[in-house]
Amino acid sequence: MSSATSGKSVPTYIDPTKPSIARVYDAFLNGKDNYEVDREVLRGVEKAAPEAKDLAVENRAFLNRACRFLAQQTDITQYLDCGSGLPTAENTHHVVQRIEADSRVVYVDNDPAVLAHGRALLEENESTFFVAEDIFEPEKLLKNDVVRSELDWEKPIALLQLGTLHHYTGESTRSRKDIMRAYTDTLPSGSYVAISHFLDPQDEYSETARKMEEMFLHSMMGSGTFSTRGELLELFNGLELVDPGLVRCPDWWPDGPQLKPLNAAQRCIAGAVGRKP
Template structure:
């Protein structure tokens, strides 16, 4: 495969459609990245008109990711990580966070977005404990059969599976539950499942109205986007033990055993919830 020419004379990796916005590239732009195109920036501007706090979703998710990965590597003793639906590499990626705690940590990134695949392969060049699986997270059998993922699981040691800001891009609720169930079944005992997900309280209040409008405005680009209730998000952990403080706003989440003052409500930022569960 070769790179494709762009209208401005530059090059873009083969298979990347720059005319249609990508979840990964819109997220990259929200974080101040440079791996995005005008179609992504145009959608981002549209989203900002409805929910100007949107960049906070991306930053808050990165903050949460750093806290969770650090705790898992440092306190829970996890040495193996799978970041499913990882998105484009940016500052403080999962392998950088984990290996800062313990250089022996191994990480496999999973994504099938062509933009992410192109950048993900570059991760292999400078880190022999980081691998990339070009697979679709909505197809657990495909992901679990990938040599990088299968190799990580084969040792039978605890694994932390991270699915951040991705499951709400699967429209069907029951399908989403089935997907997470299959992953949970494949994890060795003592493993962890960490999820962040867009939430709609469904109570008719301001946040409910805001996210309902947002979904309507961006459905042409993200037709499968589904904000879910706290109860529905919690059910995605199946029978795993959800650790304290439960499935909560990211600003409220803290590592087990540590208390924090509850932050004030901040509008659209509170549409992102997260939690961590352990497999017995």
Template sequence: MTVPSTSELPEGRGADRIDTTTVHPARRYNYWLGGKDNFAVDRESGDQIAAVYPGVRTLARENRAFLGRAVRFLAEEVGVRQFLDIGTGIPSADNTHEVAQSVAPDSRVVYVDNDPMVLVHARALLTSDPAGATAYLNADLRDPKKILANPQLHATVDLSRPVALVLIAVTHFLTDDDRPHEQVARLLDALPSGSWLALTHFTTDHIPAEIVRRMEAEFAAGRMKQDAVPRDRAEFARFFTGLELAEPGIAPVSEWRPQVPPEQRPPLADASIYGAVARKP
């Protein structure tokens, strides 16, 4: 494990809130990506899901690759220099600020997450190019008002200038009662014209019906914990209401501006997560 024991974690930095006995999606995602910042309970949950849906590890990798391509598109082709990345998770290769600052060193990035494990790793996230800046906010997507009122946000980005709102594999952890579409709309309402939304969301649209039935049976029996809410293409499209989609529009992440030929891409069943990038007019 690369994660220090709780006794070694800095006081007041979330060490006393890390629960090593409960599955956490960010740590499980880290496991699927081949990371070491996870616990036995996360690996067990990850293996249980992979046993039913073997494509989940590929899905995680393709989702991460989409993040890199989307941020590079926004920084390189569009010229965005400010990013608000919510639900960023545990640092991995090619984090948002690393990709953006590789294109434009003066890029400014604010990360938002509510996981104490991510808080522990904040220093890794905060290694910015001297020409730019990064900041970390301990907040929740379910509370846009708190995010938008945070002084660190305003000290790092200028909300009167375009901002890219980055929501990668996070909205599917919000139930319908959490009103995910409403929360995203509130954030976008606070951003000026010319801002962008990059979002991915798990779907079962491309997973064989037999596998979906097996997953649902495991959830119903309590053998697997269901913490992600799959949504179909129409529900995914609602996040982009009123926005101008960049080409190729809504697509499985592996098909969004791919950098490899079709024969080298995974089957859609193994990358059943939608992605899109759109501009606020």
């Protein structure tokens, strides 16, 4: 049994023999809260694209830029962050509360390791909340007592689904589009939805995208679907996309000029922010 930190004991609520989506992302981001089984997934995807870690890096950068946009350019002061994952240096509440100190953030996840870290978030910030729910069961999640009481559903809310929907594996019973429709139908007018997702760019990089997908799907994690731009646009049905629309994550309001060409992984993750009329 190997952990990221030599000699680190394994909490009883964690199974180190099975990869976790949150811990795999942590491994992609060079974090310390992962195990050998999680790093095996990373190494497998790196066989398809050596730059695979940039999938997680660009996803995190998109989260930061989207949150800065929402906090600076809209009247949003409340956020529902679905599938929040393990904490990093810049979590949603860090970004938005730096701009709007009164912003409230409800994080949602059902990974045991994430839940444990979530308790620490509750202690450090009185405007940050954490609930244990399945983000792919929106009706149940939206009835959660904390979600209902700590967010004002008479005012606009920002819903974040960043790096989450490509891990949904229940397409045979309910589509990702149906899941997002359940969320957006409930959101008040003026709300925003931010989504990032693995992309099949349908160009010379499609083969790399599908190879990464195969590695994800055939790993012990068993999830990580790459979708076309058309398929991703369906997730924003009924929403008005904020300029520049659905683009590769590095192209969504970058922090500066792109001097280096994008690598294969950077071309295989897309994101957008939409507003509910």
